[in-house]
Amino acid sequence: MSFKNIRGNEQPLEIIKRYLKHADTSSSRSFLFCGPAGIGKRLAAITLAKAINCVEATNDACDNCPSCLRIEQGHHPDIHFIDDSDSGSIKIDHIRQLQKDMSLRPYEARKKVFIINNAHSMTAEAANALLKVLEEPTKDSLIILVSSKTALLFKTIISRCQIVKFYPMQRTSLQEILIREYGLEPDKAHFIAYFSEGRIGRALSLKDSGIFEDKNKVINEFCFGSPGFNDLQITDKQEFRAAMNILAVWFRDLYLLKSGLAAAQLVNLDRKDDLLRVVKSRSFPEFDEALETISTSLLRLEQNINIKLLLANLSWSVKN
């Protein structure tokens, strides 16, 4: 992906493009890309690494040259990606390796780039080690911290980075992109744009996931008594949590509709008639009761109660 193809995030991308124009002489040696998860921070960091080192395009990535292709495939010797996927945290060994790689001359890149994804998951030891690195930057390296939870980062680390904030898009703009550029049906595009709360990265990862069809099965089972949970094969905790999240959003729609919210703001706009039907026939205390059931189920899930049993109780308790 090149910057010219990235949608949304105009403000942060403007800062990045300005940096690119003066990357050789810029005093910025470290960035912090922050904002909610699934919003395009990591993609912007990788695109920046490409754009600095692209041999074809100027101040952007061409996505075709050997440098861009190797970065895309994760095989570029000068572009380092550090994250917490191994063990849930970024440890001091990761940062020691970073220090070592930083001390070497680039193999072929104009600038070595170190992307620290989920930087908030650094251990205190790792954060202290990184702090020393940030205090003594090298000219031919750029560090990009990516984080959706900056409250967990050391303030001393934040203060040594140029902060670039990413924001969700307007839901309606995201909806238009999903229709125009990805060919989604308007109903589905609306649901995904609103369900992902305007986060384009999240929306793109959801668009082919079958969530639009699945969410209606979950809602049908829960509120309208047509069997659906069995078809859905909810067998693990993650799937169960996802189903409960769909129901929580459904009830958010019900609460807001009953409180007089404009229907266009509904997440489940495709089910507007059903929502209106439920709103007319059910009361706020009944919504409270259903939500209570959902949260209790989630609690029991964490206590390792059998998922089938939880689903059976869930349908039963709400239908009656």
Ligand SMILES: [Zn+2]
């Ligand atoms: Zn290129």
